[in-house]
Amino acid sequence: MGFTIEESVYKPETGQFITKTITGERQHPLGTDNKGRDLLAMLISGARISLQVGLFATGIAIALGTLIGVTSAYLGGKVDNALMRFTDIMMTFPFFLLLVLIVFIFGPNLVFIVLVIGLTGWTGTARLVRSEALSLRTREFIMASKALGASSGRIILAHLIPNVISLIIVIATLSIPGVILAEAALSFIGLGDPTVASWGMILRAGQQSLDTTWWVAVAPGVMLFLTVLAFNFLGDGLRDAFDPRSSV
Amino acid sequence: MTDKLLEVEDLKKYYPVTGGLLSRHLGDVRAVDGVSFYIKEGETLGLVGESGCGKSTLGRAILRLEEPTEGRIIYKGTDITKLGKKELRELRKEIQIIFQDPQSSLDPRMTIGQSIGEGLLIHGIGDDRARVKRVDEILELVGLEAQHALRYPHEFSSGQRQRVGIGRALTVNPKLIIADEPVSALDVSIQAQILNLMLDLRREFGLAYLFIAHDLSVIRQISHRVAVMYLGKIVELAERGEFFQNALHPYTEALLSAILDIRQKGKTRILLPGSVPSALNPPSGCRFHTRCHRVLPICHQEEPQLKDVGSGHLVACHLYRA
C-alpha cells in the first residue's frame, strides 16, 4: 500500500472525510478523506498509536503500582499506612480534570496524555500487588532470606517481585484495553492529540458524516472492540496459565 | 567442659493488642513470657509444646526475626539483643534456621542452587565459581546431587525440599541451628531419613540445635536435654534420660501419657480437660492450674518459679520443693 506515517496523518483542518468517487475500490477499500488519505491505512496506523499508548501508559502505571504495592506490603507499619492513604487519595483523583488542565495549559499532546494516564492509573495495581505481596511476606522463604542476612531491598527485588510477576502480567494485559479506550474517548471528545490519527480521532471525524459515510465512524469502533476483546481473552488465558491450581 | 554457646535470660515477646475506636492498647498476647535456658556447643535442646505455647516465637526471637520485647540473648558472650544492623548481619552466619513447611520454605521462582547459594551471595563469600562449587558440595552433603542445582522446588518431593532447606542453612557454617518443627510435615519414612541426616550433620560439624517439635518420640531421638513449654513459659527442663524416666510436671505427664506408640500397650491416659487458655489473658497463679489433675490450692494464687530439684532437673510446679 505504500503509506508512511506522515502520509496517514489526518489533518483536522480538513474537517471531515469525504469520499470522492472511490468508495470501496481495491486501492482504497474503505475510501479516503478529502485529501485522498486512505482510511484503511489510517486505521492500521491508528492501531499502532493505540497500542503504543496502551503499552507505555500501562507500563508506567504497572511499574509505579508494583513498586508502591510491594514496598508498602514489605515494610508494613507506618509506611504501609501512609502509602495506602496516598493510594486512596490518588484513586479518587479526577484524572480527567487534570487532563483538561494540561490540555488547557500545554495544548493536547500525546506524550502528556500517556503520562497522565500512567501516573494516575497505578492505584488498582498497587492494591492488588500489595495484597499478593502481603500473603507472600509471611511465607517462610522470605523469613529464611532474612535469616541469612538479606536486606529489605534484596528481599523485595529478588524474592517478592519475581513472585508477583505473573500477577502483574495479567493485570497489565487486562489494563491495556482500558487505557486504549481512555485515549480513544479523550480523542473523541476533542482532548486528544490532533497531530495523531488515533482511532479516537478517526471516530471523531466520522461522527459528522454518519448518515453518508457511516463506516468511517464504525470502522474504528469495530477495531477498538476487537482489540479490547483480544486483550481480554489474552489476559484471561494468561491468568489461567499462571494459576497453579489449573494444572493438577 | 564445653562452653555455653547460647544463653537466654528472661526472654519476653509480647504482641500488643489494640482495639476500639481510638486503637487503644487493650493488652498483650504474651507469646513468650520470661524464658531462660542455655545451649552448649554441639548440644541439642529439644523444645516441646503444643500449638500456641510460644515455641516457634521463641525460636524466631532468638534470631531476632521477631524483635524481643525484653530479656537478654547471649551468644558467645555477647548480648545480641543490643547488636546494630551490621553486627546482626555477621551474626546471621553463626545462627541459622530450618523451617517446618517444605512447600513454603523455598522460593518457587528460584532454582534450588540459587536458594542454597543465597547466603554466600549475601555475605560476599567467594566468587561465582567458588559459590557454584560450594553449592555442589552442600547438595551432596544433604543427600542430593549437583545436577539438582538447576531445578526448581516444585520438581522435588517434600523430603528433598527439606534437605534443600537444611543445605541452605549450612552454607554459611553456622554453629547453632534453630530447627522449627523440621520433620512435622513429613511422612514417617521420610521423617526418619531427615532425622538421620540431622544426626549425621551434627556429628560431622559439631552443630548445636534448638530442636522445636510437638512429637516427643522424635524429640527423644535427637535431644540431649528436653524442655517443655506451656503458654509462654518453660515448665520443665531436664537431661533426656531423666526427662523420660522421671517426668515431674503434671503437664509433661499428660503429654507423655497422650502419646500413642504401638510399643506401649494398654496405657492409662490422662485426659486434659478443656483447651489451652488464651495467651492474652493467662490464668492467675500457675498457668496450668485450670487443667491440672494434681492441682493444689496455692496453684490458683502463686506462680511457681522454675527451680532446680536436683542434678539440673528444672521444674516449675508447687508440688516440688528445690
Place this chain on the structure above:
Amino acid sequence: MKDAILRVRNLKTYFFTRRGIIKAVDGIDFDLLESECLCLVGESGCGKTVTALSILGLIDSPPGRIVGGEIYYHDVDLLGCPRDQLRHIRGKEIAMVFQDAQSALNPVFTIGNQIVEQVKLHLEVNDREAKGRAIGLLEEVGIPSPEKAFSYYPHQLSGGMKQRAMIAMSLSCAPQLLIADEPTTAVDVTIKAQILDIFHRLKDNRQMSILFITHEFGVVSEIGDRIAVMYAGRLAEIATTSELLNNPKHPYTTGLLKCLPDITRERDRLESIPGTVPSLIDPPGGCLFHPRCDKAVAICREEQPPPLAVGDGHTVFCHLYS
C-alpha cells in the same frame, strides 16, 4: 459371622491431567464389616483419601474419574445407582468427617443450625425435634453446655471443640457408616487423645462401622479392629490390628513400622526406607514398592503381586509369600 456393610471391588480412580494420568487408586478390594473399625493407613499420596472420596462420590470430575470397579453399600452399587438414591445414602447412611474442621464448618451459621440443617435434609422431623437431636449430639461428643453451644458460631470454639462439632454434624442422621479422614492429624497431642476417646465411645454406643483414614500407626493401634495398608494407590497388606502390628509381612509394612520413632528408647540412628514414593503418572512395572524393597526379586519387577493369604484374615500383596 458379621456381614459386610461395605464391599469395595477393584476400585480404580484416575486423575486426567496435562502431565499424564495419575492412577491415584489402582484396583483395591476390601470389606468393611458391621460395627467394625477398619483403618486405612498409608503415607501421603497412597490413595487413602481418594478412596474415601470415591465411596462418597466426591471426586472432582474433571480431572478425576472413577474408571472401574464397584462399591457395594449393602447390596447397592454406589457407582451405578441413580443420583437421587446416592444423595439419600450419602449424608444419611454414610457420613464423613474431614480433616480440617476449620473449612468443613460454615463460618456464617451457628453449629446448632448446621446440624439441624443436616437433620432436616434427611429426616422427617419438625424444628423442635431437630433441635433436640442436635443438642443431644453435641452432648454425645462431649461439648460442655450443649444448649448454649448450640448457638455458638464456629469461630467461638477452640480447635478441639470444632473437631467435636464436626463429628456431631456427621452423626446427625445416625449413619451406619462413618468415614473419618485423618480427624486426629491436624490437632495437638492432648486434643488427639480427646478425639480418639470420642471415637471409642461412638464405637461402644452406636452400631456403626467406621472407615478411619490416618497415617499414624499409634492411632490405628488405639482405634482400629482391622488395618489395610496402602502404598502408591494399591493395597500392600490387610490384617487385624494385633496381627499386623505384631506379625507384619509386607516389606513396606515392616519398614514403616521400624521407622516409627520409639518413645521408649533412644537409638543412634533411625531405621528408614530408602528412596521415595514413585510417581503415580508413570509407575514402575510390577510391584510398585520393588525399587525400595531390599527383598525384591526378579518377578517383582514384572508382575503385580496378587493377594495371598498368610493367616486368618491376613492378606498380603507380595511375591515373597507365594
